Amino acid sequence: MSTEHKAALLSIRPEWCVKILNGEKTVEIRKNRPKLKPPFKCYIYCTKAPKKLITIFRDGDVFGDGEVYRGKPQFATWDGGNIPIEIRQKEQTVIAEFVCDKIRPIIGKTWIVKEDIERATSGSCLSLKQIIEYAGWSHCSSFTERKELYAWHISDLKIYDQPKSLSGFSRHDFRGMNGTDVCGNESCEHYQPSGSYMLPPTCAINGCCLSKPPQSWCYVAEAEEDDAL
Structure with missing residues (x-):
């Protein structure tokens, strides 16, 4: 897949998705960046809100009303409760x-002035403390050990009326043959012809459609306009 057809798909937590969709957050801070020349398209994957363990109900525990719990251990969790329902329904x-x-x-080795970092990260909705913790700078013994951060600027935001499945995105421009899951993209470097019209082609990497989200971001093929909206 040529560089001009590449895009990036970012995994973003629900609470940050809310701020992006309402226009409050216009900058996304990451520890690295794609080898793409801006402008380029990015897709937002809304992750599932992490849950915190509140307590564990065990056999024999007595509730406040005097009732005794019987059964296998049950874990009571909470996700913060501050995610709007319209975002909860679009998680994952x-x-x-x-x-x-x-x-x-954001060059950590040379940027030591608080105001410089705050200006560079303006629009990220992150405090200076959060940025330093995310970058790991607080654990560095000197400024020379600080690694760079990158502020991705968000523009021309388009919110989908219907969210898209992750499996609809591919790393190498997947093109299903006759509605099947067999890729027929002959221009892809991983395409392997079978040598027989009776057998389908194969893929050198056993398929390129995304089955799980990236931890931070990954390259994907840019979707056609009709497919994206």
Whole structure:
């Protein structure tokens, strides 16, 4: 897949998705960046809200009303309760796209002035403390050990009326043959012809459609306009 057809898919937690969709968050801070020249398209994958363990109910536990619990251990969890229902219903799907029109490097080795970092990360909705913790700078013994961060600028945001399944995105421009899950993209470097019209082609990497989200971000083929909206 040529560079001009590549895009990026980012995994973003629900609470940050809310701020992006309402226009409050216009910058996404990451520890690295794609080898793409802005502007390029990005897709937002809304992850599932992490749950915190509140307590464990065990056999024999007595509740406040005097009732005794009987049965296997039950885990009581809570996800914070501050995620709007419209976002909860879209968790673990691709909910929007935007154009990253510029990426600003945040050079930890030389940027030691608080105001410089705050200006570079303006629009990220992160405090200076959160940025330092995310970058791991607090654990560095000197400024020279600090690694760079990158501020991805969000522009031309488009929110999908219907969220997209992760499996609808591929790393190498998947093209199903006659509605099947067999890829017929002959221009892909991983395409392997069978040598017989009786047998389907194969893929050198055993398929490129995404089955699980990236931890941070990954390259994907840019979707056709009709497919994306």
